[in-house]
């Protein structure tokens with residue numbers, strides 16, 4: 173398992189490695205491992221606003237996908253989202269500290285069935301996702317023409 177000494181999971185966005193900055197939608201999601209579950213905290217602000225005072229559904233889906241990506245880091249398995257299904261259960265308000273969790277449901281060959289949940293401060297579910305990730309060879313990530321993080325060369329790349 174890939175973790176920092178304080179139990180947190182390293183940032184998996186290549187452009188953010190080492191800078192501790194935000195993910196592509198401007199949200200800072202810090203994750204850590206708790207048993208088999210990845211947990212994290214996030215707060216939405218005006219940059220993720222959809223309706224007034226409420227987070228855009230796409231931003232909510234991004235955070236869930238991002239938490240699922242952290243599961244890959246823990247598994248040290250290169251994979252990509254093939255399918256992401258999000259159910260929005262309640263409005264996600266801006267400026268509120270929120271909890272996120274993600275876990276592996278089942279692995280079937282290359283297919284990783286994962287789930288994630290976004291909750292408010294009282295742990296009421298705001299949105300939940302089920303996802304199919306497909307394990308890929310690390311070569312998949314070279315298609316954009318950018319150099320890959322050094323650490324990735326030591327991680328598994330088997331697609332079997």
Ligand SMILES: CCCCCCCCCCCCCCCC(=O)SCCNC(=O)CCNC(=O)[C@H](O)C(C)(C)COP(=O)(O)OP(=O)(O)OC[C@H]1O[C@@H](n2cnc3c(N)ncnc32)[C@H](O)[C@@H]1OP(=O)(O)O
Pocket residue numbers: 184185237238240241244245248249250251252253254255283304306308310324325326327328329
């Ligand atoms: C060493 C380094 C370690 C690094 C470890 C850290 C991770 C580091 C990554 C960080 C990043 C993550 C960040 C967040 C996650 C993204 O955001 S990833 C970005 C969004 N996703 C993408 O761009 C994926 C784009 N899609 C693709 O590239 C290709 O469609 C895929 C997903 C690789 C699949 O293509 P393929 O490998 O040719 O697979 P294919 O033969 O079509 O299908 C295989 C099986 O899956 C099924 N399948 C395929 N697609 C679907 C679907 N959409 N729905 C249902 N079933 C499907 C097929 O039916 C087939 O089933 P079987 O017939 O075998 O039963």
